[in-house]
Amino acid sequence: MAHLTKNYPIKARDYLRAGEVSMQVQGLMKNIGFAPEMIRRVSICAYEAEMNVVMHGGDGQMTVEINTDEIILEVKDGGPGIEDISLALQEGYSTASEEAREMGFGAGMGLPNIQKNSDSLEIVSEKGKGTEVKIGFRA
């Protein structure tokens, strides 16, 4: 079965290049020729997940796995971890730094937005060790 995996490193606090990885993911999906709505959903989630790493995480990476029946985004970072995942999934809840807010990020819509636009979402996080987010889309 056709299958494609690509890795993209994400740098923490690099606001200048923030969004670059999700744009590449968007470009990759367009090249393959996914339906516009699918591309939109995946790019929204990729962007939010990338920004979470840029804002909170230590450095991390995004892995895109493309199969004929599903797309999986796996985002791992070595950041501070999420203390209360159910709280983090609430709209408007944010622990973003002053720096991030000043730049217009950190409105507390990241994870809720991912949940809204994906078919499955798994979050594994340990305080002080980092976060792994796995986002699934059914093609």
Place this chain on the structure above:
Amino acid sequence: MDQGHTSLHYVQIDEKRCTGCVLCMKACPTKAIRVPDLKVARIVGNCIDCGECIRVCPQGAIKAITTGSDPSTLSRYTIISASPVLYAQFGEQVMPNEVLLALRRSFKYVYDQAYIHELYNVAVGLEIRENRDKEGAVRPMISPICPVVNRLIGYRFPSLLKNIVPIVTPREIAARELKRRLYCESVFDTSEFGVYHITPCSAKMVSIKDPLFLRSSYLDGAIGINEVFELIKRNLRDLQEDMMIHRSSGVGIGWGVSGGEIAGMEEGNYLAVSGLQETIRYLEKIEMGLFEDIEYFEFRACLEGCIGGPLTVADRYQAKRTVAKFVRMFGQEKRLKYAQAQKAYQEGWFHSERRKAPADTKDQNLSLSEAIERQEKIEAVFRSLPGKECGLCGSPDCRTFAEDVVDGLVGLDHCVALNLKRRG
């Protein structure tokens, strides 16, 4: 127009003049140009008629195809509706009315299109207001004015086609109303007159052949500003006529510069972006769900707006200064009656007749599984390349070269950097 129109474009490369350099290929935002074996540049893909290649070609080998100003190609009675950009081509001393009078010496009837822009501003304002409180409304809305942006969205961002406001553009409204009026007055035999748009941009021909929101265009053709510039200059020399054709305020004239369209609208959260690269960046971000707080985007493919169009003659920054002067001179107060414009809006005067289906962006008819396999191969070829981005292979960049190799359009042995590396 049928949907399979990827080859419909109005930019032409003169093979005799082309030296096979790679400048146009590198400049093309949709990677539609190749230079096989560095002989002659060819348009092979989704050309959006932006005119970037026309600007960069040092040989002047690339031209936009327009209707032209040759009387033999025009209708017997020509009606001219000029883009307000034309007014800014002759310096600050030549008034819009003089430009229109000069045109009238060579054409039967001349119309000040800038006035329609004021009406259009009201229509879009009402559309935005309606959208504001609507549940599940599309956000942000995108201006339908720039035909290059429309095509760019069709090819590269089809999910955003629904964001383009379905309001008919001022040039089309002007043409429609002129035709209606002349038909009612039956001044001429309808088959003998044609409405032509004087344009700063190479893409208007496409929007005339294949308009986004109309079954067919009301315009009969487009004439480049560069094609009437000398004629107007000549006619200006001994202008004696005294007649007022110009009737727009500074609002319509201001449209020539980026930000001019939204400047004519009532208060709201709008943003004007100009230049192709910037426009692409913004569209990418909009597709990622950003900027939903912005109500309306004014995109212009040309830097600084339409005054920077590839068919203009005056320098864009000098033209910008001239526009600013006219805007001050003729004021920001609209000359139309708001209630009248509102009534026209409610009667559907501005609304589209159709909404175009997204262009099919896939070049190959591959199944999803085949497309993923193709992409895997592309990634593998790309990884094997030195990544010098030189363009000597005849493809615009290393990634596109990898695609061309996988699609069998060119051999891997065309990579000069790879050959040098192998030789050591």
